[in-house]
Amino acid sequence: MSYEVLDRIVAIADDLRAGSEESDSLGRLTDDMAKNLRNTGIIRLLQRKKYDGYEAHPREFAETVMKTASIYGSAGWVGGIVGVHPWQLAFADPKVQDEVLGSDTDTWQASPYMPGGIAVPVDGGYRMSGRWQFSSGTDHCDWIFLGAMVGDEDGRPLMPPVGLHVILPRADYEIIEDSWDVVGLRGTGSKDIVVKDAFIPDYRVMKGQDVIDGTAAKEYGVTETLYRMPWSTMFPLGITSATIGICEGVLAAGIEYQRSRVGATGTAIKDDPYVLHALGEAASEIDAARQQLLANLDRIWDLVDAGKEVDFETRATSRRNQVRSAWRAVRAADDIFDRSGGNALRVDNPLQRFWRDAHAGLHHAIHVSSTPYHASAMASLGVDVPNGPLHVMI
Numbered sequence: 317m318s319y320e321v322l323d324r325i326v327a328i329a330d331d332l333r334a335g336s337e338e339s340d341s342l343g344r345l346t347d348d349m350a351k352n353l354r355n356t357g358i359i360r361l362l363q364r365k366k367y368d369g370y371e372a373h374p375r376e377f378a379e380t381v382m383k384t385a386s387i388y389g390s391a392g393w394v395g396g397i398v399g400v401h402p403w404q405l406a407f408a409d410p411k412v413q414d415e416v417l418g419s420d421t422d423t424w425q426a427s428p429y430m431p432g433g434i435a436v437p438v439d440g441g442y443r444m445s446g447r448w449q450f451s452s453g454t455d456h457c458d459w460i461f462l463g464a465m466v467g468d469e470d471g472r473p474l475m476p477p478v479g480l481h482v483i484l485p486r487a488d489y490e491i492i493e494d495s496w497d498v499v500g501l502r503g504t505g506s507k508d509i510v511v512k513d514a515f516i517p518d519y520r521v522m523k524g525q526d527v528i529d530g531t532a533a534k535e536y537g538v539t540e541t542l543y544r545m546p547w548s549t550m551f552p553l554g555i556t557s558a559t560i561g562i563c564e565g566v567l568a569a570g571i572e573y574q575r576s577r578v579g580a581t582g583t584a585i586k587d588d589p590y591v592l593h594a595l596g597e598a599a600s601e602i603d604a605a606r607q608q609l610l611a612n613l614d615r616i617w618d619l620v621d622a623g624k625e626v627d628f629e630t631r632a633t634s635r636r637n638q639v640r641s642a643w644r645a646v647r648a649a650d651d652i653f654d655r656s657g658g659n660a661l662r663v664d665n666p667l668q669r670f671w672r673d674a675h676a677g678l679h680h681a682i683h684v685s686s687t688p689y690h691a692s693a694m695a696s697l698g699v700d701v702p703n704g705p706l707h708v709m710i
Contacts, residue, residue, distance in 0.1 A: 318372035322380045324356035325387070332388040336503065336669070339390055343496050344505025349391060350456040354422050358384065358395045362542065362550075363402035367413070368421035371542055374550065374613050378557040382606065385561025386568060389673030390503030392561045394453035396554025401425035401461055403550055404481070406543045407533040409519040412483050416459050425483075426457035426509075429524075429551075430681075433511055434467035435480055441517040444482060445471075451491070452506040458486045460509065463524065479524030488514040500676025541621045548631050548710050549616045549638075552682040556609055556642045559677030563602050563645035565670040570652040571595065573667055579657065591655050601648035605641040612637045629695035632710050635688040642683050649674045682709060 335349045345353070353359070361377045363369025370376075377399060385392020405413055405425065416423055433446020444464055451460065466478040488511065495508035526532040528547045538544065574585045574595070585591050612634050619626050626634075653660060653671045660667045677683070691706040701707065 318361055318370040318376045318380075321357045321361060321370070321372075322376070322383060325358065325380060325384050328352045328356065329387045332384070332391050333666075336388045336390070336666075339388070339503030340669070341502075342505075343494075343502055344455045344507075345391065345394060345453065345503055347456075350394075350453075353384075353391060353395060354424070354456075359399045359424055360402065360421065361399060362406075363417070363421070364406045364413075367402075367417040369402060371540060374542070374545065374553060374617065375610055378553055378610060378613060381554055381557035382561030382564060385558040385673075386564040388503070389558070389562040389565060389670060389677070390501050392558040393501055393504045393555075393673075393677065394456075396558040397452045398424050398426065398457065398554075400550060400554045401427060403543065404461065404522075404527065405483075407536050407538045408483065408522055410536070411519045415485075415520075416483070423459060424453065424457040426451045426454040426460040427462070428452075428509075429461065429463040429481060431463040431465045431477075431479055432509075433462060433464040433482075434471050434473060435464040435482060435516065435521075436467045436469060436471060438515070441515060442466075442480075442482070442521060443513055443515055444511055445513050446511055448509040449495075450506045451509045452504045454491055454507055454509065455505050460484050460486075460489060462489075462509065462511070481522040481524055481527055482516045483520040483522075484511065484514060484516060488516075498676065500672035500674075541617065544620050545616060546620075546626050546631055546634075548635055549613065549626075552635070552638055552709070553613070555677065555680050555682055556638050559642045559674060559680075559683070560602070560605050560609060560645045562670055562674045562677055563605070563649040566649040566652050566667065566674060567599055567602055569665075569667040569670055570656055573656060573660065573665065577657065577659075594651050594655050598648040598651045601651075602645050605645035605648070608637055608641040608644070612641075628701065628707075628710065629692070632688060632692040632695050632701070635710050636692040639683055639685050639688050642678060643685060646674045646678045 335346050339345050360369045361372040365371050381396040384395045428448050428450050432448035433444045435442035435444040462482050464480045465473040490510045492508040496506050533543050577585045691701050694701045
């Protein structure tokens with residue numbers, strides 16, 4: 317049934333393309349585009365069936381996000397990032413699940429998880445203030461997940477640090493307009509968020525480490541394979557899927573553009589063996605990136621579904637492959653764009669937008685390659701990986 321969502325995305329492809337210029341100009345998805353995406357059900361793919369979700373296999377979610385991003389990068393990015401939040405909500409306190417989705421199962425939730433705030437314990441919960449960047453799709457969301465550090469009564473972070481994920485309704489935070497003026501993924505509306513002394517009751521707070529190591533899911537008796545998947549597999553999924561999908565958009569736009577193009581030497585591109593070789597190689601690399609990401613998902617799913625532990629080495633290898641798939645796809649997109657001539661730079665050529673969006677996607681923190689590559693190599697050699705940066709998002 318969840319593949320019906322993919323069919324609905326394909327059905328609105330022309331509308332997504334038609335609205336892309338206006339969304340980029342606005343710095344967020346247009347209201348009509350957000351409405352159309354909402355109606356496809358893309359954000360409910362990982363949502364609990366109890367709240368009209370699909371509880372889809374993560375592969376189906378990734379494939380849908382990739383397709384959306386290949387049509388309009390910002391739409392796919394919002395679908396990927398906002399679409400992961402119902403997955404985490406599924407193992408939050410049942411009371412907050414019902415607050416968010418009980419009256420409207422199409423309620424969107426934003427983020428980010430960077431620890432931009434300090435949460436000070438008070439009676440019944442926490443009081444929190446802070447500022448966060450990069451809240452994708454936030455204009456069309458009514459709740460938000462935010463990362464925070466536990467602080468003392470003077471507002472200083474505790475040591476050693478204790479991380480939280482807190483869940484707030486729209487009335488408790490401010491979206492900062494004009495805080496998203498960038499060269500790529502312009503239509504995502506990834507604006508800044510400010511919270512000023514908001515009270516967050518205990519049931520809307522999740523301990524960051526409990527989310528990452530699976531304790532939170534166990535605490536609420538979650539048994540479905542989907543919600544027992546590792547955070548380090550699921551959290552990056554929408555982001556990397558969107559990035560690869562955008563690169564598929566580069567490939568499609570590049571091929572369409574080159575069909576009738578004549579190069580600077582007067583040779584039709586269809587007769588230029590050098591450009592054709594580059595296109596063929598790039599197409600294979602982008603497909604390899606797609607298959608690497610999906611195979612990664614299937615491998616982790618099968619382990620979890622069989623009741624096996626997903627140990628650190630496996631998680632680190634998974635993150636290594638996920639990061640590599642994004643870099644592989646974007647580098648292939650570069651090869652396509654580099655051989656498309658000066659007219660590829662024109663604003664009315666969709667190729668340049670896909671290319672800019674692909675590079676913006678690669679700049680997300682989860683695509684930093686150094687620590688997952690380092691950690692996975694150490695683990696493969698049987699070396700104990702010390703706590704700290706090498707464990708971040710693994």
